[in-house]
Amino acid sequence: MDRVNSFKFSSSILKKAQEFGADLVGITSVAELKECPSYTAAPKIPQVEVGQRESDLEPGEVDWPAGAKSVIVIAISHPEDEPELDYWYGKHAPPGNQKLVDTVDKLIEWINDNYEEVEAHHIPYHVEKGGIFLKDAAAMAGLGCVGKNNLFVSPEYGPRVRLRALIVDVDLPVTGPTDFDPCADCEKYCLQKCPQGSFSSIIYEAAEIGQEILPGRIGNYSRFKCNEQMEKDIEKAEERNEMVKHEPSGEMVQLLKYCRNCELSCPIGKE
Ligand code: B12
Numbered sequence: 001m002d003r004v005n006s007f008k009f010s011s012s013i014l015k016k017a018q019e020f021g022a023d024l025v026g027i028t029s030v031a032e033l034k035e036c037p038s039y040t041a042a043p044k045i046p047q048v049e050v051g052q053r054e055s056d057l058e059p060g061e062v063d064w065p066a067g068a069k070s071v072i073v074i075a076i077s078h079p080e081d082e083p084e085l086d087y088w089y090g091k092h093a094p095p096g097n098q099k100l101v102d103t104v105d106k107l108i109e110w111i112n113d114n115y116e117e118v119e120a121h122h123i124p125y126h127v128e129k130g131g132i133f134l135k136d137a138a139a140m141a142g143l144g145c146v147g148k149n150n151l152f153v154s155p156e157y158g159p160r161v162r163l164r165a166l167i168v169d170v171d172l173p174v175t176g177p178t179d180f181d182p183c184a185d186c187e188k189y190c191l192q193k194c195p196q197g198s199f200s201s202i203i204y205e206a207a208e209i210g211q212e213i214l215p216g217r218i219g220n221y222s223r224f225k226c227n228e229q230m231e232k233d234i235e236k237a238e239e240r241n242e243m244v245k246h247e248p249s250g251e252m253v254q255l256l257k258y259c260r261n262c263e264l265s266c267p268i269g270k271e
Contacts, residue, residue, distance in 0.1 A: 003117045003170070010172040012114075013072060013107065020106040021099055022074035023161065024154060026141025026175040030068045030167065033140055037213040038133035044209050045223075055128040063130030065121040067169035072107070073137040075154065075161040076100050080264055083257070086162075089246040090253030097125075100164035108166060119169040134163035142176020148183040149190035149199075149262040150221040155180055158269030159190075159262070182268045183217075191220075193265040198225040229259045 010027055017025035033039070042060030057063060076099050078085045085096035104122050111120040124131040135152040139145050144154035151159035191199040204219035206212050215221035237256040246253045 004115055006170055006172050009115060009118070009170065013111070013172075014175075016110050017072065017074050017103065017107055020110075021076065021103040023077040024075035024138075024143045024156065026073055026138070026143045027172050028071050028073065028137055028140035028142075028174050028176060029171070030064060030071060032174070033071060033132065033137055034062075036133065036136035036140060037211060038136045040211055041204075041209050041214065042127075042133070045204065045215070057128055057130065060127075062127070062132055065119070065167055065169070067119060068121070068167045069170055070168050070172040070174075071123075071132065071137050071141070071165050072168065072172075073134065073141045073143065073163060073165045074100065074103055074107075075138060075143060075152075075157070075163050076103070077157045078160050078162055079157070080160065083260075086258065086260065088256035088258070089244065090251065090256075092246050092249065092251075092253065096162050100162055104164050104166050111168070121167045123165045123167055125164070132165055132167075134165060137165055138163050140177050141174070142178045145178070145180050145183075146217070147190070147266070147268075148186070148188060148217055149266060150216045151263055151266075153182060153266065153268055155182070156269055158266045160260075160264070160266075160269060186267070189265040189267065190262045193261040194226070194229075195259060195261060196222075196225040196229045198222045198229070198262075233258045 014025050039060050043058060047059050076096060078096050086094050088094055108120045108122055111118055135146050138152045144152055147153035147159060149159060152163065153159045154161055199216055199220045202219045203222050204214045206214065234256060237254055242255040243252050244255050
């Protein structure tokens with residue numbers, strides 16, 4: 001028995017997360033997550049420079065907080081008819097990201113107020129800053145699966161969600177994984193819609209990476225091609241020079257819209 005009643009704690013946290021804005025919430029264990037495909041593949045997969053900062057962490061290495069036991073992962077829906085949730089406002093991160101940050105912050109504040117014996121940590125987004133692989137966490141927490149588009153896909157919202165997590169130093173009952181797999185019999189609209197052909201050929205072999213579960217499931221997702229599209233999106237934003245007022249800063253900023261074809265083309269979670 002832990003220092004807190006883990007069943008009571010976990011059922012309260014699942015309820016609170018939804019009250020504070022999460023559309024989906026689940027729990028997985030740190031021990032299980034450490035064995036997941038992204039952790040074992042990342043050290044063997046060349047990384048793209050994604051505005052990469054100086055870091056002492058090796059690819060796939062996580063700066064787990066001391067005593068880390070359970071991951072609470074939340075998802076916030078980013079529906080097609082609310083595209084602005086995903087826009088970058090100059091250097092300001094998308095409003096949807098702010099929603100995720102606020103929800104996790106509120107949860108941690110609630111834990112601190114009600115369970116002072118529990119240590120809770122807000123996990124950063126960037127893996128090189130000690131973040132975790134969020135799609136693996138969401139799949140392990142039973143919120144859905146990792147689809148052929150290499151995105152986490154939920155029954156409720158398809159891949160049109162964004163993820164974030166907090167970690168606590170208490171063993172909690174896990175909520176997953178599930179056997180949900182809508183990609184099995186799908187027409188693979190997502191793979192055809194990528195403007196860069198990021199899924200057009202196998203680039204990672206199971207023997208080379210040392211595991212069967214690969215990017216895009218079968219090793220056909222190229223993060224380099226995908227990243228090229230994002231670079232083009234930045235160029236397009238500069239050409240368009242669409243200036244808007246950012247709230248709450250009040251600054252006039254340039255709007256940046258990244259490609260979302262692999263998620264918007266997915267039929268799952270659409271009526
Ligand atoms: C770095 C990064 C990028 C890089 C590289 C992407 C990559 N996959 O490598 C770039 C800039 C190219 C990028 C692009 C995009 N990204 Co990005 N990205 C990240 C980040 C920070 C880390 C991802 C990473 O390095 N993964 C590790 C590499 C080694 O693995 P992988 O390619 O994902 O492949 C693994 C999985 O597929 C896994 N897997 C496959 N099947 C199964 C089954 C099970 C059961 C499990 C557990 C795992 C598993 O195994 C593979 C390894 O062998 C995450 C946030 C985070 N902290 O997790 C966001 C994240 C993955 N990105 C996100 C999004 C939305 C995008 C884009 C749509 C761009 C956009 N408009 O925002 C594209 C889509 C790319 C795609 N189809 O995969 C979301 C995805 C949400 C979702 N529904 O899944 C995340 C989670 C951020 C967030 N806030 O929610 N991204």
